[in-house]
Amino acid sequence: MKYVVGARGSQLSVAQTNWVISELTKIHPDSEFELNKITTKGDTDSRPLFTIDQKGIFEKEVDRAVATGDVDFAVHSLKDVPSQLDDGLVIACIPKREKVNDVFISLDNSALTTIKSGAIIGTSSLRRAVQISRIRSDVTVKPIRGNVETRIRKISDSDYDAIVLAQAGLSRLGIDVQYTPLSTDEFSPSPGQGAIAIVAREDDSKTISMLRGIEDADSRLEIEAERALSDFVDSGCRFPLGAYAKSSDSQMTLTVSAFSVDGKKSIQVSKTGKKENPESLGKNVGLELQSKGVNDLALNWREKVEEWNRT
Structure with a gap:
């Protein structure tokens, strides 16, 4: 069976895609994988990331190729993948996460x-x-x-x-x-940092089944908690939010940090919940952030970015 794999052409993207292909080949030695490098808006627009008013600037074109069937699946740095994918696409696999710091x-x-x-x-x-x-x-x-x-x-x-x-x-x-x-206690990482997302078509059960062979269960649950939080508070390149979920046994702790524009104010929330309910944990952390004024911080950041873009 031959699979066409979509990815950006950056050195890091190619390196992690080749790693994914290597891991898949170990358990599917009879399969063939061909890398298709795709240029994205993030590759051609050299402006600072926070000035680009578009989500998914490093993945949109690649995922479009998945949706149209030009490639069978796509490999991304997970932190570049928006919390909501286009209809018909799913994060089919999250391999074991690298260090997040x-x-x-x-x-x-x-x-x-x-x-x-x-x-x-x-x-x-x-x-x-x-x-x-x-x-x-x-x-x-x-x-x-x-x-x-x-x-x-x-x-x-x-x-x-x-x-x-x-x-x-x-x-x-x-x-x-x-x-x-840099310690995650003092320097909070981006939601999804250190993880790889493999995106496939939702109805392509054969490809999804093949990809699940390199899924890491704990990494998946941790990422789901972080993405649920990120989606709940609508964080992104224009609102700096740090989040890190860590699981152990049956529990998971999600720690989140948000900052004011001048850096003088910060909000930190850390909650522990059942590992099998990552989305609930993410939402509960989001609710506490809101009760502590995170929406005001987010609004101030977006207003500041708009001001920078006008000058």
Whole structure:
């Protein structure tokens, strides 16, 4: 059986898609997998991510190819996948999740807490930017785009003193670079960070059954809790929200952090619930966030982003 696999053409996307193909080949040695690289809006639009008023900028074109049957399934970084997929599509498989934390990479191997005052730190994420500023108000946060290796090279080229990115990307690319891990307790990750989403057509039961062979049950439940929370409060590139679900035995704990535009105010909520009810846990955390004023934070962020776009 031959399957055509859709993915972005970025180095990270190709690396994690090849990993998925390798894992599937182990349990389906008689199947053949062909990679079809697809260009997305996120690949052609070089503006900072928060200025692009569209969800799914790194997956929409790829998932359209799944829906039309041009490819059989698609591989994505899960944090790039909107909480609501197009009709007829499902996240058919979530393999075992990589580490979820961000890392700090600097020119002189400094940590975020020790880097020089006035340092220029690159990130494309509002969530990362506001957390950097909360920890170090004396540094300058500057937008950065490009492949992981491109961003790292910009440190060597002296454009930036440091960058912040996901540890999972370094692991999947096999990049050997010195970094300082950022604790999820102090630096909350994006919902879905470190996970891969494999999207297929809802009515393609044969492909879904094949993909489920590399599903990781705990990763699926943790992601469902985080996505339920994200959907409930409508977070995204224009509203920095950190969320991390961790399961153990029959329980799961979901910890969420939201921040004001100036970084001076934050809301943290952590709740534990039954592992088999991840969506309920996500909704309950969302309700508590709302009771603590998260909707006001979200509105202020969106107004600020609109103001930035006008100037």
